[in-house]
Amino acid sequence: MTTYNELEAAVIQWARDRQIIPNSTAMAQAIKTHEELGELISALHRDDLGEAIDAYGDILVTLIIGARLHGVNLVGCLSAAFDQIKDRKGTLRSDGVFVKES
Numbered sequence: 757m758t759t760y761n762e763l764e765a766a767v768i769q770w771a772r773d774r775q776i777i778p779n780s781t782a783m784a785q786a787i788k789t790h791e792e793l794g795e796l797i798s799a800l801h802r803d804d805l806g807e808a809i810d811a812y813g814d815i816l817v818t819l820i821i822g823a824r825l826h827g828v829n830l831v832g833c834l835s836a837a838f839d840q841i842k843d844r845k846g847t848l849r850s851d852g853v854f855v856k857e858s
Contacts, residue, residue, distance in 0.1 A: 764829070767820045776821060785822030789815055 771777040796811035816830075823830050845857035 760831070764820055767817055768824055771821045771824070777824060780821065780825060782822045782826040785818050785825060789818040789822065792818055 768777065771780075792811055792814040796808060796815060799805075799807035799811050819830055823833060846855050848854050
């Protein structure tokens with residue numbers, strides 16, 4: 757099984773081989789992420805698992821490249837985000853609203 761670090765390195769090498777790194781920008785990759793998110797929403801709306809899997813993967817690729825161009829990596833970003841939310845308490849209601857505990 758391939759590890760996340762191996763996949764991240766492969767994505768970064770792929771981007772270098774195609775001159776995405778260094779010729780793109782974090783903003784350009786964010787815009788691409790936004791486009792891919794639209795494809796994910798469309799796939800979910802159609803209940804198309806294959807297209808959803810493709811979109812999730814494409815989103816991760818654009819996030820990995822964008823983070824690298826910004827000088828950070830996704831694991832570090834995820835760690836920072838989790839540190840902020842890990843002690844939050846509450847539940848998600850069936851209507852999609854998260855209710856924080858006091």
